Amino acid sequence: MSYVGSRVRPIDWEARTRGETRFAADLTSPQHLYAAVLRSPHPYAEIVALDVSRAERLPGVRAVITTADFPEGITYLHRGAPLSDRPPLAAGVVRHVGQEVAAVAADTPEEARAALRAIRVRYRVRPAPLTPRDALADGARRLHQRVTDEANVAFRLDATWGDVETGGRAGTTVVEGDYVYPSVSHVCMEPNTTLAAWDEASGTVELWTSTQAPWFIAKEVSHLLGIPHDAVICREVAVGGGFGSKSKASEHEVLAAALSRKAGLPVLLELSREEEFGSNKPRHRFETHLRTSADEHGTLRLFDADVLVDNGSYSHMGTSVMRVGMITLGSMYRPDGARFTSRLVDTATQPGGQFRGYGTPQVSLAVESQVDELALRLGLDPLEMRLRNLGPENETTLCGYDVTTSRLGDCLVAVREGLDWDARKTAVATGAAGGSSSRGLGVAAGMHGSGAYAYEFANRSDAAIDLFADGHVRVRHGSADAGTGQNTILAQIAADELGVDLADVEVLSMDSERTPFELGAWSSRGTHMTGSSVGQAARELGDQLRALAEDKLGGGPVTLRDGRAVAPTGEVDLGDLVGLSDAAEGDVLSHETSYVLEGTEMISTGKDRFNLSPTYAYAAHGALVDVDRRTGKVTVLDYVAAHDVGRAINPTAVEGQIAGGAAMGLGAALGEELVREGGRVVNPTYLHYAMPRSADLPSIRPVIVNAEDPAGPYGAKSVGEMSIVPPGAAVANAVRDAVGVRITELPITPDKVVTALAEQEGRRRHHGLWRRPGRWWVALLRALYPYGLHHVLHHWGTRLGRGVGPAGHRPPAPPEVLRPGNLDAVVAAVADGAQPIGGGTDALVERERQSRPAPVLVSTIGVPAMRRIRSEDGALLVGAAVSLAELEEALPPELAFVADAVRSIASPQIRNSATVGGNLAQEKRCWFFRNGFSCYKRNGVTSPCYAVTGDHRFQHAVIDGHRCQAVTPSDLGTVLQALDAEVVLQRGQTTRRLPLADLYDGPGELALADGEIVQHVVVPVPTSGRRGSFRKLALYQGDFATASATVTASVDDDGTWHDVRLVLGAMAPTPWRATATERALEGTTPTVAGVRRLLDRELDRHAHPLPGNGWKLDAVAGLVEHAVEDLLAQ
Amino acid sequence: MSALRRRTDAPATAAAATPLVTLVVNGRSVEAPASRPLARVLRDDLDLTATKVACGRGECGACTVLVDGRPTMSCVTAAGLVRGPVETLEALADEATDLREEFADAGAFQCGFCTPGQLVHATALARRADELVGGDDLPGAVRARMSGNICRCTGYQAITASVCAVLERRAAGATSGPSCGHADPEEAAS
Incomplete structure (x- = not known):
């Protein structure tokens, strides 16, 4: 059989699915120290003094390194001079929050982290620009001396391609606009990890490091350590995702190596998730101003762009990311001309890096949005418009690409058929979706290379094949399989070329000593470059074997199949040929070869058009979305991703790349964005970084448009990067189609949609603050924040106060964790000062940020009486230690809406551990507070509330916010108030009963006396006739509510409502009852519109939103509309 | 040392x-x-x-x-x-052999770092296959239950399909059954 083209399992599936595959942090050998990195807390500061002597003296500390441990003035090579600008550890200046300042190796991770606190750094903080616009403003601090003549412009690229004059004249319909693709994180599941082992005798260092490109790691580490390239020896280890981020150094490898050299012992450096989000190099943010014109036939005539690319604080691959992005204007379509100016702008934020798609998704968002807008103006179907503008095959594009085959047209047709485009378009046009939800269809196309000639030798790949005397084969290549399936397709290729069983092929990758030269798995080069070199090596080895067999068997022709060489005169096992070769060494015959690509051009100065790649991949993606006009929530219902990949070497792996890339693109389209405040990332956790969970995504349907490209290998093109390019515009176009608003800045979160719809409908809210003196003080403070108050509180006020996280130079003592078996013991422990907890899932995380965490934690989960749910007098008595999962299972049908609320909380795993009491008592919701900002609530009254001027769109209060804008996160605390639930509290032997509404006296703050605990919750079970509904708007499945609404009412047979409860969550510091609306509804027969009118009036009267979260009022009113509809339908 | x-x-x-x-x-x-x-x-x-x-x-x-x-x-x-x-x-690996094979056949892992967590969770679901299969939207139910297991590589497509396939086979007590990776989008929306 032919393995190439077949759906074979990953060759290492057995080990990977048994959990036996070792990633760097799983290695137990060699034994090692643990490292931790001290990072800058400031976006820009001079380092006045750096003293590590106290840290060095601490017990357990084996090495501390600073810039003094590296040659003076040395920087990462990256793209080469003049843009090599980043030192391995800060040299006198820090230029972004998170920049590495020093690093420690110690016996335990706790000792290493504690030692960081013993390092004394005196910073002189300086203002510096945090956005490209600020960086280009007059008087902005220059972050570096650059060679361009504009301040803070690291690199500028201008070009004019084709016939701009003609295009300008002929393009009679013009659209123009600004588009923003945000900074998003790769979020590889494996954090960057390196185990380094220095060998003093040989002056070499071995690295087990999570990388896509061992060669580049060796290049940077050897340069920075001042040792030869081959003294850095990478070893094979599993890599948990790369997506481009690991195609160059991730700035921790050399720290591990330098620490190992200094300590004389192996060192493991494993970055935390917060470091991954907050310090590593995300996608470059692009601000694209684009003007596109077309003629009356729908033919594109001219692209004219002015682009700002946020470089961040240091230059990594920004120059080529920007270049590849701009190429979008001259690659896929065939306008008469394209013209652009693009600037790579330095800002004091985390630097951008390499990310799947490499600039193309950013510019594609603008191009593909405008193609749709032009289609709309010209009255053309957007899919048809693209079909009219396809670039031709076997021709050179405006940007200089020599295109071989292109099946983009077939991809578009596949989308049309797959989505039932024409029929659905008609249905959408006639409003078939109906109600508050609108549906829309969107399409976007894309193009990407298969490898890029970006460096010297990037047109070369070497590979080796070993044949062993027992007949098994080993492929050796110097690249790395970070999850793309590369090792499997290489094995497929070798098996085919040598006619052996796939099970008899193993693959060795990454190893610097045992694999030949290869630059690595980046720029979609895996399939073309390494696939070609392995194929060539196997073919050439096959030639040797055929010759040996012909000699032995006395004639030919010889074919290789089933592990044997077969001639008309006889056959022989391949392994038996090893001993017959003069080239064999022992029981192995090896062959190494070098594949050199012809016909591509290396990026060089003085030119602006290059044929970078041997072959180009294409794709068209189509999305069917549902837009909830009430809440702004966009849901992708169906998604077809059709790809021209040439021939798929392993269709299952190709479909995996398509679906995975599309999902990642959908994440950026709908939720993902690194949000910063003062240059510091405020959402460096999975909790706050809204990436898609399983339930957030539709069924993504990959379509492989089968083709064959002569450039090969085996007819194949690339696939891994292509799939992330179209989703942004496909979704934006579908949203435009659904509700008529064009969102030009990703992610398309509910705030943007609701705000645009309000504008479209001419809705505005008036809160009449002038006649609400109770709000004047808060309004004044908020008004003063941007005029210096924030600055003063941030720079000076935060120096006072409790602090954040543990203090002291020794590891904090772990808490004593008690789980007594009876209530009296719990109460006694709490009376002695222990912190009561349930499953501890919130408390254990939260204590990391506390300056004085409780030394004793006492859990209620060991108390049988607190783990029971009993029925009594028409109510459920729910013990505080009942888990959320147990609660959900125990709820009767009358409380189905409570079960809905429970199911929306966190994840099933958390619901299995987290308790009812713990949920009610969990810490406030605010990404500044939870992520360790020295804020008003965390640090004390002299500190600012970062939400006032920071990003408060989703999490913060719109009603009753005072100095703190946080809200109570508990969905249970909200939904149960609509049932008039009560809590029973216990202190000593005394119990008291409190309405749940009175439990909270602040955001996530309980009105408990010292030593008091929540014993159980009394949940009245509604009698027949009482109805309820819970609705929640969240950024992903399991997120805290951005807004929630619970409505309950007793409904008479004639439809009259009584005892209405309307409780809003995440709107105010504590769950908020719309009591005026409740009263007004008493005894009426409500309509959805009527409730909305009443509620809007009440919200307008009470709300005091921050500048960016007023939209939540519309969203929560929309949720109430949904809930009322539910009640009317029950 | x-x-x-x-x-x-x-x-x-x-x-x-x-x-x-x-x-x-x-x-x-x-x-x-x-x-x-x-x-x-x-x-x-x-x-x-x-x-x-x-x-x-x-x-x-x-x-x-x-x-x-x-x-x-x-x-x-x-x-x-x-x-x-x-x-x-x-x-759990032996108990999860059918899941592991289905994962391998469907492309339900790429880098494999989240895979142990996915498989452990899926194993727990598979023990309750009878209870889960038979609802009107098995893929939707599986997606909801697996939403605490983040995967950055696969887009969840193949994971969902694999788990559904195994749940259906276990519930049927048979060795093969229909795959159900693609929910009807119209249904899923309602």
């Missing part, structure tokens, strides 16, 4: 002060400090490294193990709060 403390040598430094609790891990009794996160007990003390730690905050599911049969985030579960026997992928 006597200076190095790693894995089986000793638990965390200061943890010695906290009381030890006894856990049953994969059928074996082990002692651990009550405050120590279960994931560290598994990985560092017992060298059960199938369980991964990707966030340390109970937010991603890479550390999922079964406690008393229920999927649990081991990174935020203190050893002292473990309420039953612990099962990790090392002990």
